[in-house]
Amino acid sequence: MDHDAYRKQSIERWERAAPGWASQRARWQRDTAPVSFRMVELADPQPGQTVLELACGAGDTGLLAAELVRPGGKAILTDAAEPMLDIARSRAEELDLPGVEIKAMDAEWIDLPTASVDTILCRWGLMLLADPSASLRECRRVLRPGGRLVLSAWAPETENPWTAIAQEEASRMLGLATPATSKEGGARHVRVA
Incomplete structure (x- = not known):
């Protein structure tokens, strides 16, 4: 796989989808609220802490956490696709949340500087990256000692009919061949070096 081409295509897809x-x-x-609420529950953000959301899209999960780090805390919501960040900005303004970057x-x-965040959240983003291992290494670098990393990913298609149905319908609508359902799904195992 050409990682640079994949990254460029991914950003373009998300910009078009925005x-x-x-x-x-x-x-x-x-x-998707149950997943976001569970992630924030596991992260257990506290007032004064810094929370980072990677691949935030509309920012739903990070904005939930932003409410919990007040007063004195900060939520940093990030994404590679600027139009998706516009959605998150709009939602943050609606909620009138100070301390959201x-x-x-x-x-x-x-x-971000090394050891600068208390919690990292990433809902359904890590699995879509060209190099998930690079992201995990970076997460380890920016997390403070004792920090928390909370990730979510889709289960393989055989365990998650929602993704298989969506893929089949999109393929049908676009006139593409229906992807074969794999026993292993799209899950990737990553090793943090």
């Missing part, structure tokens, strides 16, 4: 994502943001947030950043190269 208008549809924005128009369905409330519905998507409602449907939203900026473009690639999850494989986290542009």
Whole structure:
């Protein structure tokens, strides 16, 4: 795989998807809330802490955490696709949350100082990266000692019919061959070096 080409194509896809994502943001947030709430529960952010959300998209998970780090805390929401960040900015303004920083950043190269965040959240982003191992190394670098990393990923298609159905329908609508359902799914194992 050409990682640079994959990264470029991924950003372009998310930029094209942003208008549809924005128009369905409330519905998507409602449907995915159980995952976001569970992630924030596991992260257990406290007032005064710094939380980083990678590949934030509309920022639903990071904005939940932002409410919990007040007063004195900060939430940094990042994504490589600027139009997705526009959605997160709009939502942060609606919620009137101080201490929320939203900026473009690639999850494989986290542009933050070493040991500068208490918690990192990434809902369904790590699995879509060209080099998940690079992102995990960066997470380890920017987390403070004792910090928490909370990730979510889709299960293999055989255990998650939602993704298989969505892929089949998208393929049908676009006139593409239906992807074969694999026994292992799209899950990748990564080793942090």
